[in-house]
């Protein structure tokens with residue numbers, strides 16, 4: 001699959017759909033229940049290959065899970081990627097803005113936010129069984145977006 005994603009650094013938000021409830025272990029964080037529905041996972045990509053390389057990692061299934069999302073990833077589908085380029089971009093202000101979206105809630109404290117410098121409760125946010133992606137992108141000031149089949 002060829003994705004029109006930049007190979008430069010930046011931040012991204014993966015819009016992730018879990019088709020059924022799941023109960024799974026997230027590395028050393030512990031074992032949790034994840035209800036079916038829509039999630040967003042926010043991160044930054046400052047390594048080689050930039051945003052494109054990191055998103056490609058998340059689109060495939062990791063043989064050896066590293067990021068918290070790698071543990072949840074096999075149970076769901078990534079439906080869209082929001083992103084912004086720039087070497088100085090931090091995902092945390094984006095997470096704080098996402099948390100003010102009406103249906104946003106944190107289910108697992110510390111998920112994806114171990115390296116977080118701005119006290120985000122998590123970088124994984126649950127939106128409920130249904131949600132309006134268009135309303136979310138508008139809420140976030142219309143970042144760039146691509147849809148995944």
Ligand SMILES: [Zn+2]
Pocket residue numbers: 091092095113116117118119120123
């Ligand atoms: Zn953060």
